[in-house]
Amino acid sequence: MSAFLNTSALADGLRLRPARHNDEAFIGQLYRSARPDLQLIDGEDELIRTVQEQQYQVLQRGAGDNYPDAMHFVIEKTGTNIGVVMVDFGHNEVRIIFLAMAPEVRGLGYGKEVLMGLQQAAWQVRAPLAVVVWHSNVQARRLYHQLGFVLEEAGDMADKLVWRPERHSPQGEARVGL
Template structure:
């Protein structure tokens, strides 16, 4: 069961201007998703070697990520986060029963630390509270900024492994 963008008014109010969410549905959105993935992969872009090979590797990794998401979450919704009608990020969300899973959230590096992720997450919390859902997500242990944001928003540790923490939030 996918997520519809016909959210209740209370949830829409949780996404402040200048931010908007919309379905990822055009070829331009696919190109943006590829550019966004590339922008978030400093680890690969800084590899020594032929730049063309590195770009191929990044493209291959992005395709593998998308294939993995589509296999694991076939009914997921892919949303573009915009600021003043300009795409700055993407969310992949999947609802199964009473759980809303934030599969992925990515924000362009130049748009980070300006409130976009906070706006998107509080929007999801309002949606989840309205529909009495639990939000679950995974965050890399090395992603301190994201972990701090999730903690400020009331997400609690649900489990962990060597690389990631599993976090959960519910309004109840």
């Protein structure tokens, strides 16, 4: 199914490329910046860094255990790393495991472009596109709702949102997708 994921051509000069081993520091830093809730820990800087690293390892292990075929991509704009997306084409759905943009480019529409490309890929394989979003991530929740995602499972701290291709045509269907 991943053959529907065009990693080279997105709008706005964006490009996805498979993550490499030397991207690990960038991805870890981006993960920490995307989890402001971990900054609220009451403790010294070393404790906060330790908890952040542990949570990042939980993400990596959980993705590996639950989504062994997940694909990890770095999002680039004109050769500069600006984000990361981890996605899995399995379990009868396309699952966004992790999507984050660098703090300096958040709110500029690049995440939306990536999501629209993922919607197009999900539409091509006729599979729902799913994501789990923290309640505290108001900006992301707003974007997902704007793109047609609906609540499927409510949780105490996060909800599963799903976009179903049978209810929508993909955004920007005529352009080359992800």
